[in-house]
Amino acid sequence: MDYHLKTPVPEDEIRKLKMGDLVYVTGTVITARDEAHLKALELHEKGEKLPVDFKDVGVFHCGPIMKKVDGEWTVIAAGPTTSARMEIFQDNFIETFRPALIIGKGGMGDRTSKACQEYGCAYGAFTGGAALLAARGIKKVREVHWLEELGMPECLWVYDVEDFGPMIITIDTHGNNMTQDVKEQVTARMEKIMAEMEG
Amino acid sequence: MTEISKIVEDTAVELLRIAVTELPTEYVKVLEEAMEETEGAVGKAQLTNILENVVIARENSKPMCQDTGIVAFMVKLGDGFPLRSEVREILIKATRRATEEVPLRPNAVDMFKGNTRDNVGLNGHVPIIYFDLVEGDDLELIALPKGGGSTNIAAHRMLKPGLGMKGVKQFVIEALSNAGSLGCPPYFVGVGIGGGEDLCMKLAKEALLKPFRVRSEYQKVAAIEAELLEKVNELGIGAMGLGEGPTALDLHVKMAARHPASLPVGVVISCWALRHARAVISSDGEVEIDKSV
Numbered sequence: 001m002d003y004h005l006k007t008p009v010p011e012d013e014i015r016k017l018k019m020g021d022l023v024y025v026t027g028t029v030i031t032a033r034d035e036a037h038l039k040a041l042e043l044h045e046k047g048e049k050l051p052v053d054f055k056d057v058g059v060f061h062c063g064p065i066m067k068k069v070d071g072e073w074t075v076i077a078a079g080p081t082t083s084a085r086m087e088i089f090q091d092n093f094i095e096t097f098r099p100a101l102i103i104g105k106g107g108m109g110d111r112t113s114k115a116c117q118e119y120g121c122a123y124g125a126f127t128g129g130a131a132l133l134a135a136r137g138i139k140k141v142r143e144v145h146w147l148e149e150l151g152m153p154e155c156l157w158v159y160d161v162e163d164f165g166p167m168i169i170t171i172d173t174h175g176n177n178m179t180q181d182v183k184e185q186v187t188a189r190m191e192k193i194m195a196e197m198e199g
Numbered sequence: 200m201t202e203i204s205k206i207v208e209d210t211a212v213e214l215l216r217i218a219v220t221e222l223p224t225e226y227v228k229v230l231e232e233a234m235e236e237t238e239g240a241v242g243k244a245q246l247t248n249i250l251e252n253v254v255i256a257r258e259n260s261k262p263m264c265q266d267t268g269i270v271a272f273m274v275k276l277g278d279g280f281p282l283r284s285e286v287r288e289i290l291i292k293a294t295r296r297a298t299e300e301v302p303l304r305p306n307a308v309d310m311f312k313g314n315t316r317d318n319v320g321l322n323g324h325v326p327i328i329y330f331d332l333v334e335g336d337d338l339e340l341i342a343l344p345k346g347g348g349s350t351n352i353a354a355h356r357m358l359k360p361g362l363g364m365k366g367v368k369q370f371v372i373e374a375l376s377n378a379g380s381l382g383c384p385p386y387f388v389g390v391g392i393g394g395g396e397d398l399c400m401k402l403a404k405e406a407l408l409k410p411f412r413v414r415s416e417y418q419k420v421a422a423i424e425a426e427l428l429e430k431v432n433e434l435g436i437g438a439m440g441l442g443e444g445p446t447a448l449d450l451h452v453k454m455a456a457r458h459p460a461s462l463p464v465g466v467v468i469s470c471w472a473l474r475h476a477r478a479v480i481s482s483d484g485e486v487e488i489d490k491s492v
Contacts, residue, residue, distance in 0.1 A: 020241070065265045065304045076302060077265035082348045082381050106348070106380040106440060127248035128348065128383035128439055129472050131265040132255040151314030152305055166248075168241060168441070179380050182442040186434050190376035193430050197372070199365035 004163065008056030009100035011120035017169050019176035023124050024165035025101065028142075028158065029058035033081055035154040037089050039146065044096055051145040052156055054097035058124075058164070061086060061104030062134070063153025066141070073141040075159070079131030080105035083123070091115035103167060107179025113171050124167030125179075137164035203281050204289055206484045207338065211293030213488070214342035215270065216301045217476035219262040222253045223492045225411050226448070226473065233385065233438075233445045242443025249438075249471055264472050267303040268344035270294045270318050270326035273405075279336035280482050286338070287328060294318050294326045303344070329401070336482040341408065341475055349382035349470040355400055358462040367392055367464050368427060374466040375431045375447070380440020383470035386447045388431065391465040394455035399465035402453035407469050409451040411492040417454075424452050438471075 005013060007027025017023065030052055032040065040050055064078035083104030086093075090108060093099075094115040102112070102121060105128035116122055126134060140160040147155040170178035227250070234246035256263035272290050276283070297303055298318045307320040319325060333339075354374035358366045371390055378386070389409075391402030414421035428450040438444035448471070457463060478488045 022244075063265060063304065065262060065267070065302060067302055077262045077304075079265050081266065082351070084381055105383065125439065125441070127245050127252070129264040129346075129470055130248045130252040131263065132259070132261055133248055133252045136255070149313070151308075151316065153314070166244065168244070170441070178442075179440060182436070182440060183379055185442065186376055186379060186436055189434050190372055193372050193433060194369050197365055197369050197430075199363055 005100070007058065007100065010056070014100050014120050014122050015173045017122045017172050018174065019169055019172045019178050021169045022166045023101070023169055024163045024167075025058050026162050026164070027057065027160070029060045029103065029161045029164060030054060030159070031060045031062045031064060031157040033061055033063055033154055034085055035150045036146065036156055037086055037093055039150070041089060041092060041096065052143070052158055054099045056098070056100045058101040058103050059099045061102070064157060066152055066157065073144060075135045075138045075141060077131035078135045078138060079129055080126040080134070082106045083108050087112060094119050094121045107170050107177070109180065110177070113175065113177045113180070116171050117173050117175050120173055122169050122173060123171035125170045126167050134164070137161050203484050204285065206486060207282065207286065207340070207480060208289045208293045208296070210478050210480055210486050211272065211290055211340060211342065212297045212300060214340060214476040214478055215293070215297040215303065215344060216260070217488070217490065218342045218344055218474040219267050219301060219303065220256050220260050221490070222256070222263060222472060222474070223490060225492045227253055229448055230471065237438070237444040239443030241441045242438045245438035245441060246444055262301065262303070263474075264346060265304055266346040266348065267301070267306065268346045268474070269306055269350070270297075270303070271329070271343045271345060272326060273329045273331070273341040273343060275331045275333045275339035277333055277335040277337045277482070280338045282338070290326060290328055291319055306347070338480045339477065340480065341477045343408070343475045345474075346470055346472070349386070349468050352378035352382040352468050353400070354466040355396070356464055357396060358464055360457070360460065360462045362462065364423070367462070368423065370464050371427055371466055372430055372434070375436070375468070376434055378468055379436055382468055383472070384436050384440055384447070385438055385445040385471050387469040387473045388447050388450040389467040390427070390450065390452045391467070392452065392454045392463070393457035394463060395458070395461070396463055398455055399463040400467065402455060403465035403467035406451035406453040407467060407473060408475060409453070412449055415452060420452050420454060424450055427452075
C-alpha cells in the first residue's frame with residue numbers, strides 16, 4: 001500500500017502501516033543523528049526544554065550538505081545516514097519524544113522495533129545515497145539549532161517537506177522488521193557458504 | 200604561486216567535483232542492468248531511486264550523496280615533475296576550496312574542538328594523501344572521497360597462517376555478511392592479503408580502484424576474485440540490504456608477501472557510489488582527466 005502522511009501524524013495512522021508499505025510525508029521532518037540524539041536526551045533528563053518538538057513528526061537520520069544563499073539556508077543534498085548507530089538510544093528517544101516516524105537507511109534492531117510497537121512509531125527506509133531525491137522533497141528550511149556547537153552534519157535542521165519519499169516501511173508497529181528478517185537469512189547463507197568453502 | 204601549482208590545485212578541485220557529482224558511466228550501466236534484472240519490487244525500487252538520483256547529480260552538478268566522505272588523494276609523483284613536497288599543501292588547499300565550491304560536507308572532526316568545517320585536520324593527516332614515487336615526468340592524481348557508512352564496515356583480521364587461503368576467503372564472506380545493509384549495497388569490495396597489519400588495509404583500499412570487472416593478471420588470484428564475488432552475491436543481502444538485487448558489483452584482490460607467522464587480511468568496502476576521478480598532469484602543465492574505471 002502507498003500512504004501519504006501529513007504531520008502531525010496521529011498514532012492510529014502509524015499503526016495502520018505494515019512492513020513493505022510505501023510512505024510519503026508532508027509537513028515537518030527534523031534531522032537528528034548521533035550527537036543530536038545524545039544532546040536531546042541529556043537535556044530532557046536535566047529537565048530542560050528542547051528547541052524543537054519531535055512529537056508526531058518525522059525524525060530524519062541525516063547529516064545534510066547545506067549552503068547559505070542570499071542569507072537563507074538551502075539544501076544541497078540530504079540523504080539518510082546509517083540508522084544502526086542510533087540503535088543504542090533510539091528506543092529511549094521514541095519513548096521520550098514520541099515521534100511518528102524514524103527515517104533513515106540500513107534498518108534498525110530489536111530495541112527500536114520494540115519501542116515502535118509500544119509507542120506507535122514506524123521506521124521508513126529511504127534509499128541510501130539518494131541525497132538529491134531526498135532534497136527534492138524538502139521545500140523549506142524552517143529552523144536550525146545547535147549548528148555552532150555540533151556542526152552542519154550533526155545539528156538539528158527543521159524542514160518543511162512535501163511528499164518526501166518514497167520510504168519503505170521496514171519496521172512497523174506489529175513487530176515486523178524487514179532488515180532483521182533479511183539479516184537472519186544472510187547469516188544462515190553465510191554459515192552454509194563457510195561450511196562448504198574449499199581451500 | 201607558480202603556474203604549475205595552480206594547475207595542480209585547480210585539477211584537484213575539479214577531480215573532487217567530478218568524483219562526487221558524476222558516477223562513472225560503467226557503474227551506471229551495470230546498475231541499470233541490475234535494475235532490469237531484479238524481480239522483487241522492493242529491490243527494483245531501490246535501484247530505480249539510485250539511478251534517478253545519479254541523473255539529477257550529473258545534470259545539476261550536485262553531490263549524489265550528502266556524505267562526501269573523508270577526502271583522500273592517491274598521488275603518483277614522477278621523478279621529473281617540477282613539484283615535490285609542496286604537492287601536500289596544494290592538495291590541502293584544494294580540499295578547502297572544494298569544500299566551499301562543490302560544495303562538500305565538512306567531515307573532518309577534531310575530537311576535542313569539533314568539526315573543523317573545511318575537511319582539513321588534525322596534524323596534517325586529513326585529507327588522506329598516499330604518495331608514490333614513480334618514474335617519468337607526470338603527476339597522477341586520483342581523488343577518492345569515501346563515505347562514513349561504508350568505511351565503518353571495513354574489516355581487518357590477523358589470521359593464523361595455518362588457516363591458509365580457505366581462512367582468508369571465509370573471513371571475506373564473514374565481513375560481507377556482517378556488513379549487511381549498513382554500508383549502502385550493492386557494494387564494491389577490495390581485499391588485501393599479506394604485507395602487514397597496515398599494508399593489507401591499504402592494498403584493500405587500492406583494490407577498489409582496479410579496472411572494473413577485469414580480473415587479476417595472476418590466474419590464481421583471478422580465480423579467488425571470481426569465486427568470492429559469486430559467493431558474496433549468494434549471501435543475498437541485496438540492494439540496500441532489503442534482500443533483492445545484487446549484493447556486490449565487483450571484487451578485487453591485491454596481495455603482498457607476508458611474514459611467516461602472520462596472515463593479515465583487510466576488507467575495504469565501498470557503497471554503490473564508488474566515487475573517484477583521475478587526472479594526469481604533465482611536467483609542462485597539460486592536464487588529462489580520465490573518467491574511465
